[in-house]
Amino acid sequence: MICQRCHKNEATIHITEVSDGEHQENHLCEKCAEANGTVVKNPATINQLLSSLIMAHSGAAELAGMTCPECGISFLEFRQQGLLGCPNDYEVFSEALGDLLVRVHGQDIHHVGKVPARGGSEQKKNIQLLRLQRELATAVEAEQYEKAAKLRDQIKEFEQE
Amino acid sequence: MKLSELAQQSGGWLKSEGPLAGIVVSSRVRLARNLAGYPFLSRCDHQQKLEIQAFLSGQIDSLGTPESLQYINIDEAEELDRQLLVERHLISRQHAQANGGRGMAFSASEKTSVMINEEDHLRLQTLQPGLKLDEAWEEVNQLDDLFEAKLDYAFSSRFGYLTACPTNVGTGIRVSVMLHLPGLKMSGQIEQVTRSAQDMRLAVRGVHGEGTQAAGDFYQVSNQKTLGTSEQQIIEEFKNIVVPQIVDYEKQTREKLLAEHGQFVDDKVFRALGMLQNARTISSEESLGLLSHLRMGVTLERIPDIKLDALNELFLRTQSAHLQQIEGRALSAEERGIKRADYIRQKLSQN
Numbered sequence: 001m002i003c004q005r006c007h008k009n010e011a012t013i014h015i016t017e018v019s020d021g022e023h024q025e026n027h028l029c030e031k032c033a034e035a036n037g038t039v040v041k042n043p044a045t046i047n048q049l050l051s052s053l054i055m056a057h058s059g060a061a062e063l064a065g066m067t068c069p070e071c072g073i074s075f076l077e078f079r080q081q082g083l084l085g086c087p088n089d090y091e092v093f094s095e096a097l098g099d100l101l102v103r104v105h106g107q108d109i110h111h112v113g114k115v116p117a118r119g120g121s122e123q124k125k126n127i128q129l130l131r132l133q134r135e136l137a138t139a140v141e142a143e144q145y146e147k148a149a150k151l152r153d154q155i156k157e158f159e160q161e
Numbered sequence: 162m163k164l165s166e167l168a169q170q171s172g173g174w175l176k177s178e179g180p181l182a183g184i185v186v187s188s189r190v191r192l193a194r195n196l197a198g199y200p201f202l203s204r205c206d207h208q209q210k211l212e213i214q215a216f217l218s219g220q221i222d223s224l225g226t227p228e229s230l231q232y233i234n235i236d237e238a239e240e241l242d243r244q245l246l247v248e249r250h251l252i253s254r255q256h257a258q259a260n261g262g263r264g265m266a267f268s269a270s271e272k273t274s275v276m277i278n279e280e281d282h283l284r285l286q287t288l289q290p291g292l293k294l295d296e297a298w299e300e301v302n303q304l305d306d307l308f309e310a311k312l313d314y315a316f317s318s319r320f321g322y323l324t325a326c327p328t329n330v331g332t333g334i335r336v337s338v339m340l341h342l343p344g345l346k347m348s349g350q351i352e353q354v355t356r357s358a359q360d361m362r363l364a365v366r367g368v369h370g371e372g373t374q375a376a377g378d379f380y381q382v383s384n385q386k387t388l389g390t391s392e393q394q395i396i397e398e399f400k401n402i403v404v405p406q407i408v409d410y411e412k413q414t415r416e417k418l419l420a421e422h423g424q425f426v427d428d429k430v431f432r433a434l435g436m437l438q439n440a441r442t443i444s445s446e447e448s449l450g451l452l453s454h455l456r457m458g459v460t461l462e463r464i465p466d467i468k469l470d471a472l473n474e475l476f477l478r479t480q481s482a483h484l485q486q487i488e489g490r491a492l493s494a495e496e497r498g499i500k501r502a503d504y505i506r507q508k509l510s511q512n
Contacts, residue, residue, distance in 0.1 A: 071204045072204070073203075083201065083203045083280070083325045084203075084325055084326070085200055085201055085203060086201055087195065087201070087315035087317070087323040090317060090323055090327075091317075094319075097327055100327055101330070101388060104327065104328050104385060104388075105331065105362075105387065105389050105390075106386060106389060107389075108388075108389030109320075109388050109389050110319060110389060111318070111319060111321030111322075111332070111388060111389070112389060112390065113321055113334070113390070113391045114321075114392055115318075116309050116313075117306070117310075118309065126318065134389075
């Protein structure tokens with residue numbers, strides 16, 4: 001269909017106007033529609049939106065098939081409901097979860113908090129060491145050198161134990 | 162204790178005794194935990210949920226908590242009792258509404274509570290009045306140790322405590338502070354607070370009401386980041402940076418409002434007092450708004466003879482389930498409006 005206004009370009013915008021109960025159909029090309037005062041969404045943004053969707057899905061497409069052997073949940077199901085199926089999912093989907101964890105929690109996504117007493121002393125020690133290292137980095141960044149020196153000593157002691 | 166008795170008293174965490182009590186209503190710390198050897202709840206069948214409920218509720222009496230905990234089977238609880246527990250911040254709305262192996266336990270002071278089979282197998286919470294985050298963390302940490310002595314949590318050295326939703330993983334900690342911010346609301350600056358909070362990975366939500374409109378001007382500020390940081394770090398940040406900043410901002414705004422629009426502020430405060438002293442029926446939304454203005458007037462010492470405690474209690478006890486529990490039966494919205502107005506008039510005339 002050719003644009004009603006310029007009679008040159010292909011009409012891609014179709015508008016039905018209703019006034020006093022009468023329908024009037026207009027078929028315009030994008031240029032004429034804009035000149036006519038009709039707001040045309042920038043197709044680039046739509047394309048960008050689409051590609052970001054596809055990008056998001058191409059990653060998800062590979063992962064969608066991944067299923068936890070223990071609880072049977074697939075990554076796609078997780079994305080749909082927002083809840084994981086079992087503790088093992090963190091291992092099975094660890095790579096795919098990485099992005100999400102970074103988005104929510106920031107770049108450092110290794111646990112540095114409390115460790116259950118039953119977790120074993122080795123595990124506790126490793127996590128404590130990580131925490132001290134993280135605190136040292138923060139102290140240096142904030143130019144708190146006294147605090148940094150103390151933390152450095154603590155880390156040394158810790159490593160020698 | 163019968164739950165209906167709860168409605169007659171004020172929670173121990175609601176006493177206006179804590180630091181910065183005028184603006185910081187309460188401090189809450191919650192931990193999310195799951196049992197090793199079971200799937201998360203979305204993948205548990207009914208039988209497994211009942212097993213978890215029986216196992217966890219079975220531990221409660223022998224935990225050795227400083228205050229004993231009373232267990233309630235949510236599935237068997239009356240609708241009004243469930244609602245009462247929500248209004249007292251002892252369980253979440255979702256927990257009250259769902260079904261299948263759901264339980265809770267709480268201490269008589271209501272400072273400690275436990276939810277079984279909410280989003281995670283176990284959620285532990287402590288509430289303290291005012292800004293008392295260290296105490297809240299210490300108590301919930303001890304409670305966690307007591308449970309941990311009796312069971313194995315799902316834990317990985319890389320991701321920490323494993324939770325059904327990855328937004329809670331790691332420490333599983335949610336620190337929330339309830340703030341009364343009528344000044345920031347009145348001056349339209351609450352949006353700014355919300356935005357800068359987001360930059361710090363914090364969430365700001367209205368406590369009452371839906372969406373962005375917070376009836377009563379109470380806001381809950383809580384951490385979003387739970388992984389890659391320690392519990393102490395989060396607490397420190399709240400205690401030393403986040404809360405003092407917002408409190409200062411609120412105080413400055415109130416001072417500015419008073420200095421520049423003193424009559425306007427007093428008008429709000431005294432109109433609220435007049436309405437509340439004279440209304441014969443009032444909706445919860447209207448009473449929240451008016452009580453909030455009155456509370457600001459009291460903390461700004463514009464009204465000398467009303468106690469903050471009395472107001473805090475009014476906020477709590479004018480909620481729907483409370484009115485109905487006190488009355489001992491279900492009430493229609495119309496009846497609730499009348500009872501609410503009666504109770505407010507009576508309480509304010511005592512002061």
